[in-house]
Amino acid sequence: MKRLFTLLIVLGLAFSVSAAWAQDTLVYGTTDKVTQMDVAGAYDFHTWEIFQNVGSGLMQYTPGTTNLVPALATGYTVNAAGDEYTFKLRKGVKFSNGTPFTASVVKWSIDRVAKLNGDPAALVTQYVKSVDVVDDYTVKFVLKGPLSYLPALVATPTYFPMDPSVYPEDKIVQDVGELNGGEIVALGPYRLTSFKRDEEAVFEANPNYWGKEPGIQKIIIRYFADATTMRLALEKGEIDLAFKTLNPSDIADLTKGGKYNAVKIPGPQIRYLCFETSESVFKDKKLRQAVSALINRSEINQKVYLGQNAPLYSMIPMGMSYHTEDFKTALGDGNVALAEKILKGLGYSKAKPFTFDLWYTPSHYGDPEVNMAEVMKAQMEKSSLVKVNLKSAEWATYKQQWNNKQMPVFFLGWYPDYIDPDDYTSPFAQTEGSKGMGIFFSSKAWDDLFIQEQQTTKDAVRNSTFAKIQKMWTDEVPTVPIFQGNLYIFSKKNVSGVKIGPTLIFNYDQLKFTK
Amino acid sequence: MRHLASYVLTRFLLAIPMVFIMLTIIFVVLRIMPGDPVSAMLGDRAPLRVINEKKHTLGLDKPIAAQYVDYLGQLVRLDLGDSMIFKQKVSQPIIEKLPATIELTLFGLLASLAIGVPLGAAAARRRRSGGDFGIRLYANVVYCIPVFWLGLLFQLVFGVLLGWFPISGRTSPRLEASTFSWSGFYIVDTLKIGNLAAFGDVMWHLVLPALTLGVVLSGIFVRLTRANMLDVLKSDYILAARARGVPERRVVYNHGLRNALIPIVTMLGLQFSLLLAGAILTESTFSWPGMGRLLVERIYLRDYPVIQGVIVVYTLLVSVMSLLVDLLYAAIDPRVKY
Numbered sequence: 001m002k003r004l005f006t007l008l009i010v011l012g013l014a015f016s017v018s019a020a021w022a023q024d025t026l027v028y029g030t031t032d033k034v035t036q037m038d039v040a041g042a043y044d045f046h047t048w049e050i051f052q053n054v055g056s057g058l059m060q061y062t063p064g065t066t067n068l069v070p071a072l073a074t075g076y077t078v079n080a081a082g083d084e085y086t087f088k089l090r091k092g093v094k095f096s097n098g099t100p101f102t103a104s105v106v107k108w109s110i111d112r113v114a115k116l117n118g119d120p121a122a123l124v125t126q127y128v129k130s131v132d133v134v135d136d137y138t139v140k141f142v143l144k145g146p147l148s149y150l151p152a153l154v155a156t157p158t159y160f161p162m163d164p165s166v167y168p169e170d171k172i173v174q175d176v177g178e179l180n181g182g183e184i185v186a187l188g189p190y191r192l193t194s195f196k197r198d199e200e201a202v203f204e205a206n207p208n209y210w211g212k213e214p215g216i217q218k219i220i221i222r223y224f225a226d227a228t229t230m231r232l233a234l235e236k237g238e239i240d241l242a243f244k245t246l247n248p249s250d251i252a253d254l255t256k257g258g259k260y261n262a263v264k265i266p267g268p269q270i271r272y273l274c275f276e277t278s279e280s281v282f283k284d285k286k287l288r289q290a291v292s293a294l295i296n297r298s299e300i301n302q303k304v305y306l307g308q309n310a311p312l313y314s315m316i317p318m319g320m321s322y323h324t325e326d327f328k329t330a331l332g333d334g335n336v337a338l339a340e341k342i343l344k345g346l347g348y349s350k351a352k353p354f355t356f357d358l359w360y361t362p363s364h365y366g367d368p369e370v371n372m373a374e375v376m377k378a379q380m381e382k383s384s385l386v387k388v389n390l391k392s393a394e395w396a397t398y399k400q401q402w403n404n405k406q407m408p409v410f411f412l413g414w415y416p417d418y419i420d421p422d423d424y425t426s427p428f429a430q431t432e433g434s435k436g437m438g439i440f441f442s443s444k445a446w447d448d449l450f451i452q453e454q455q456t457t458k459d460a461v462r463n464s465t466f467a468k469i470q471k472m473w474t475d476e477v478p479t480v481p482i483f484q485g486n487l488y489i490f491s492k493k494n495v496s497g498v499k500i501g502p503t504l505i506f507n508y509d510q511l512k513f514t515k
Numbered sequence: 516m517r518h519l520a521s522y523v524l525t526r527f528l529l530a531i532p533m534v535f536i537m538l539t540i541i542f543v544v545l546r547i548m549p550g551d552p553v554s555a556m557l558g559d560r561a562p563l564r565v566i567n568e569k570k571h572t573l574g575l576d577k578p579i580a581a582q583y584v585d586y587l588g589q590l591v592r593l594d595l596g597d598s599m600i601f602k603q604k605v606s607q608p609i610i611e612k613l614p615a616t617i618e619l620t621l622f623g624l625l626a627s628l629a630i631g632v633p634l635g636a637a638a639a640r641r642r643r644s645g646g647d648f649g650i651r652l653y654a655n656v657v658y659c660i661p662v663f664w665l666g667l668l669f670q671l672v673f674g675v676l677l678g679w680f681p682i683s684g685r686t687s688p689r690l691e692a693s694t695f696s697w698s699g700f701y702i703v704d705t706l707k708i709g710n711l712a713a714f715g716d717v718m719w720h721l722v723l724p725a726l727t728l729g730v731v732l733s734g735i736f737v738r739l740t741r742a743n744m745l746d747v748l749k750s751d752y753i754l755a756a757r758a759r760g761v762p763e764r765r766v767v768y769n770h771g772l773r774n775a776l777i778p779i780v781t782m783l784g785l786q787f788s789l790l791l792a793g794a795i796l797t798e799s800t801f802s803w804p805g806m807g808r809l810l811v812e813r814i815y816l817r818d819y820p821v822i823q824g825v826i827v828v829y830t831l832l833v834s835v836m837s838l839l840v841d842l843l844y845a846a847i848d849p850r851v852k853y
Contacts, residue, residue, distance in 0.1 A: 174602055198808065229802050230802075239688065400549065401549070
């Protein structure tokens with residue numbers, strides 16, 4: 001036994017010493033999961049992150065910013081009606097297996113996404129009538145109507161060109177092994193050379209990449225079952241970098257002492273409270289206003305998230321065009337006096353308090369969710385006219401219940417599909433989108449406003465429309481914004497180049513070892 | 516030999532209703548629980564119409580009895596069905612994850628025996644001494660400790676503070692498991708390619724998770740070994756050995772322990788199901804990519820076919836293990852005949 005133990009120690013040490021010299025490889029830990037290894041099926045941040053590193057779009061964001069710049073396209077023109085975009089493509093670009101990149105590849109890839117009708121297909125089918133090949137290096141998008149944010153859409157992986165000789169035309173690929181050749185061939189800075197679900201993904205620099213060579217030749221993603229183990233793995237040195245999603249207490253501990261590089265990302269993720277507005281007790285907008293006034297965002301941020309997020313007073317996040325602070329001025333923060341005035345006006349009293357169920361889901365948004373629900377219940381019950389029953393359900397049940405109008409008020413969170421204020425507003429208050437979110441808000445006046453901002457490319461028109469929408473939001477209150485989530489990346493001191501902007505795109509090619 | 520073959524066959528046949536009962540319970544419980552895989556898989560944004568279409572495609576809008584008949588029809592063709600979330604055969608993730616779970620439970624079992632049996636024997640030898648009291652206290656304490664808590668403690672102490680052992684996964688990330696993964700049993704795979712460093716790394720990663728499982732289960736073996744040893748040590752043949760002047764250590768460990776082990780072998784079979792249950796939590800704590808982690812993740816996603824498939828495999832594993840234990844029992848105890 002002793003001998004075996006000694007042998008293990010020697011072998012283990014030998015291996016760790018040899019691994020310490022491998023400075024061309026970075027190990028990145030995450031608790032995220034890969035869904036489908038196909039842009040026609042994937043509709044989640046982590047799988048998109050992988051495609052953003054192995055693929056390229058016609059347009060892309062400058063790392064760490066919201067500036068859209070041409071990537072596989074060299075530029076584009078829009079017709080006067082705003083419903084036709086023509087992109088000129090970069091010449092001489094090849095996939096990592098040598099397949100040339102042309103306009104036909106772009107058309108094939110986008111047609112395939114639409115035809116396979118996977119989860120993200122609506123990002124294409126809702127807007128694009130056809131993709132036409134003008135010549136080998138020119139492609140034209142004919143749209144169903146004028147659209148201001150097509151350049152942002154073509155920067156999403158759903159629009160990324162995929163090699164027709166590798167991806168099957170008639171089915172969505174689940175795992176890399178189903179691809180012709182068994183490997184995702186790349187147009188981006190890396191190629192994915194191996195993938196074991198829930199264990200690891202290995203990326204190696206793409207020798208045919210059209211852009212600048214990555215700073216680190218090999219990136220390995222290690223998948224963790226929980227945040228605590230990931231934090232310990234960083235402290236132990238098993239991983240070089242940890243991202244998504246650490247617990248608030250882990251973030252606070254890792255920030256102390258300066259042992260790690262900490263990058264705080266003002267994320268595009270927002271958290272908010274949704275009301276079922278068609279049949280529940282919250283059919284009356286006055287009750288929605290009262291409940292909204294009782295929420296104290298700063299207290300939630302301090303008590304639950306240890307000050308790591310930012311209170312939010314509009315559904316459009318801070319840092320994005322057209323953001324206002326209307327909720328702060330109209331309904332306030334922890335404004336018990338205003339809430340009680342509204343509730344008394346509706347006939348509620350200490351003897352007959354306004355009673356409702358507040359729902360949360362305990363694991364989907366991480367461990368702090370239950371704490372947020374408890375703090376919010378306490379905030380609301382600061383008014384003796386309110387009585388809150390906290391209820392919870394796991395995600396699958398939760399989703400079913402909001403579809404069935406079984407939850408009068410409940411917490412949700414949002415990561416955008418594309419970086420535009422439209423994606424933070426219309427899904428919640430435009431008739432069709434609102435149904436899917438369990439809000440069931442419907443108003444012709446609101447729908448018209450959304451169509452107006454979606455169809456115009458004029459900044460002044462969009463500015464005034466969104467200003468109006470945000471003001472109306474504090475009156476109708478279909479949802480209440482609570483906070484804008486910051487994300488944190490921790491890395492060893494010798495890792496630099498972490499640039500993640502509000503788009504949340506993590507470009508691995510920017511990473512470098514400094515020593 | 517003919518009797519043994521018919522015994523084995525009977526046991527296999529008896530396993531079929533066991534699997535059937537387990538499956539029926541799981542099948543019904545999953546479907547009467549609130550929530551469904553479609554809502555979980557389509558995320559926040561899918562319209563109700565799309566959700567209903569998907570439910571129809573997956574057959575989830577049929578009555579439970581009809582779904583059950585369909586499922587049994589698949590099972591008799593030895594088809595566990597397709598995952599509702601990842602659209603792959605259920606057998607695919609199970610085949611990928613099963614070796615990791617078997618490696619972990621096997622080493623967990625070895626660790627529990629390696630700790631529990633000698634401690635139990637030592638406690639019996641020094642009955643009512645301070646050592647005996649300490650060992651019994653240990654047995655009670657470790658049996659009460661939640662396995663995930665002990666795992667976290669080991670990670671902190673032996674992983675982070677002392678830095679002796681890795682705290683997550685089956686290998687170091689830089690080893691790139693996909694380069695040698697063949698059978699999924701990394702111990703075998705690394706030896707097959709003759710990579711001793713990789714073998715050491717794999718064994719090194721097994722230490723903390725196996726020890727966590729082993730320590731928690733060792734409590735039972737301590738108590739059991741001690742109780743059996745106390746009975747055995749009162750036997751006439753032990754008295755005779757002592758009278759012949761055989762040294763006490765030899766009396767206890769060579770003559771006594773060997774006979775006290777027989778009921779422990781029976782216990783092994785019963786403990787195996789506990790070990791699998793413990794492995795579910797241990798796999799989550801140590802990010803061990805096995806069936807337990809798969810089960811937990813798919814329960815959250817309500818991926819019915821995968822959950823059912825994992826339960827079938829767990830039930831079969833327990834059946835096979837208890838059969839092996841019964842056969843072993845016959846091999847070591849000449850009084851038992853089949």
